[in-house]
Amino acid sequence: MTKIPENSEELTDFILNDVLYGLELDPIDSERLLLYMRERHEHLFGPHSTYFVLGSYESPFKYRLDEALDVLNHRHDAYAYLLATQPDLDVSDAIPNLKVKFFLHALYADSIPLLLEHDTGGAIAEFGRVERPVLLDRTYLFPRAQEEHYDDESLLTTQDAILARAVELAYRADDLDKELAALATQAREHGLDISTQDLESYLESELGGRTPSYSGVITDSLVHLESLDQCFSWTTTAELEDRLSNVP
CATH class of the missing domain: 3.40.50 (Rossmann fold)
Structure with missing residues (x-):
């Protein structure tokens, strides 16, 4: 039907x-x-x-x-x-x-x-x-x-953007600890008081300790919906x- x-x-x-x-x-x-x-x-x-x-x-x-x-x-x-x-x-x-x-x-x-x-x-x-x-x-x-919306370093000048980038990294970084440390350093360079521990705590609250991912089967189906x-x-x-x- x-x-x-x-x-x-x-x-x-x-x-x-x-x-x-x-x-x-x-x-x-x-x-x-x-x-x-x-x-x-x-x-x-x-x-x-x-x-x-x-x-x-x-x-x-x-x-x-x-x-x-x-x-x-x-x-x-x-x-x-x-x-x-x-x-x-x-x-x-x-x-x-x-x-x-x-x-x-x-x-x-x-x-x-x-x-x-x-x-x-x-x-x-x-x-x-x-x-x-x-x-x-x-x-x-x-x-x-x-999709990555916060991968442009020029955008990472606010706390909201830094936290959003942390979420994106949780989905795709091969070495998340290393990437979060670098992101925290970048935040401090822009005068933001954000530590690696702050980012880790934020991800815990957002993702419940899960390492999120999408399988190839899922991403393949996403292409269909994107085309529509x-x-x-x-x-x-x-x-x-x-x-x-x-x-x-």
Whole structure:
């Protein structure tokens, strides 16, 4: 199916053929699925614009999801939400509840912003799911530090720029300790009281001790979204808030 199901019969066919790959839904599960849709009708089909926000729920990455929700919900007649805040399906144990729940919401969202900060966890599974044709044209990807915006030394004259550069280095430096030491030296040359330890503490708060990266499989898929003008790199939270303006 290349379009959103328009009625309950099409929806059931989609769930069976495109999500569950041939598993059978017994009449009780089918009825419960349709009941779930009716109960969520106001949220999924209301007059407002719906934004199904995806990304990592781990700390500290969840903070950026909350920021995205706040930005999008400040739009006129907007409803931005996470999957975790939605009720679970009441179906039999043979049915993958979370998977079906994901697609029910993704199918009817007006836009699907996906924040990426690393290449592990549930956000990567979601990334694979939204690449399906029925979802791709409404998906907007926001990978952190995919592009370097602060590699020009002439820009590294403020504390914000130094901290942003530290994040970029965390994603791509072969010897991060060495690069952070050099960055701290550069900061002090511009009269900024920033030490290597300050940069390390900042990265701990931003990345939770993780060494972030994107696999070749992920970066290859990013090229696809970039070619569609649906991929927007960011480094700081302020930049993320600005990039979200690309979501219609």
